[in-house]
Amino acid sequence: MASLELRNVVKRYKSQTVLDNLSLTVADGETLVLFGPSGAGKTVLLRLVAGVIDPDEGKIFIGGEDMTDLDAEFRGVGMAFQNFALFPHMTAFDNIATPLQAKRSSQSAMKAGVESVAKLLKIGHVLSHRPRALSNGQKQRTALARALVGSPPVLLLDDPLRNVDAKLRFEMRLELPRLLADRGATVVYVTQDYKEAMALGDRIAVMSQGVIKQLGTPEQIYREPANIEIARLFGDPTINLLDVKPSRDAKGIYVGLSNVQVHLTGAYDATVGRDCVIGLRPEALSFVDEGTPAAIPVTVEAETPLNEKIVTLVRTVRGREILVSRPAGTPGQTEGRAHIAVDGKSALLFDHASGDRIGARNVVNLRSGEAA
Structure with a gap:
């Protein structure tokens, strides 16, 4: 079981409150999309769940266990960051394989796992390249592959399709739901693209200024927006x-x-x-x-x-x-x-x-x- 729960979480940076008494539950196997403008607190929320930073107040539970004070490596969380966070001295293959190396997987299992996810993300031809030889889109997919390859119970994806081209972005909107369902992970997915949010999310949490303004299915958010701000965010052309x-x-x-x-x-x-x-x-x-x-x-x-x-x-x-x-x-x-x-x-x-x-x-x- 890998449900995720945040209880009354607060995160401040000096005098600025980035997350304000935020509570949220993500069911086991659910894909929840965090949607909202820059500065809403989406990435900070992911980093709190991952254990990269600590909350000032509140608790974080994974699978019913309190993870608030547990180090990142013991949380069973996979994460693809906005800034790729790839090791520059390692090939794409080795970057992707790091979660499997941490699990002490065999060489054959590691090779099969990396090649499988690389094929799906269409980066099999660049596995021998180091990050400096990759395009931004290839770097983004490499970071996504690394998050997926270890089949973590909780998967945190921070706008993983931002830097890919329009064609691949469209294809991945179709492929990712099946991929995530096959992995059986509990997923929190950040995006500023409303079409992506509606295509990928079982539910969408619309965030603004450190709070969740509305939480519901894609259809509920679109057809019954809680306020004018949310109504404007969903739809092209705008309402x-x-x-x-x-x-x-x-x-x-x-x-x-x-x-x-x-x-x-x-x-x-x-x-x-x-x-x-x-x-x-x-x-x-x-x-x-x-x-x-x-x-x-x-x-x-x-x-x-x-x-x-x-x-x-x-x-x-x-x-x-x-x-x-x-x-x-x-x-x-x-x-x-x-x-x-x-x-x-x-x-x-x-x-x-x-x-x-x-x-x-x-x-x-x-x-x-x-x-x-």
């Missing part, structure tokens, strides 16, 4: 955010978009007359014919093809900009007047002052009404 002030009529609570009322379901009674923000994902909007019920009139400003999708910038009656995304090859208005419709299941409502998401998010009805 549309429009200031609104909900009103009430006989059918319920609504917000206005270009002479169309967007009715909301949920506990929104307290939002009437209150400053709020509605969030609309670009892919939740679609072009429709003018005669379509509840069609929202807009003006097309620009269109940008982005390989697999086309992003269109439109303006509402009141001049507010909205991005609409559709799959490449599908029809859509390219200029002039147009009409769009909202996929009600994906609309989000946030409090304007705090930025926190309010209640349910479903839009169930649209009809003609006041302008946005």
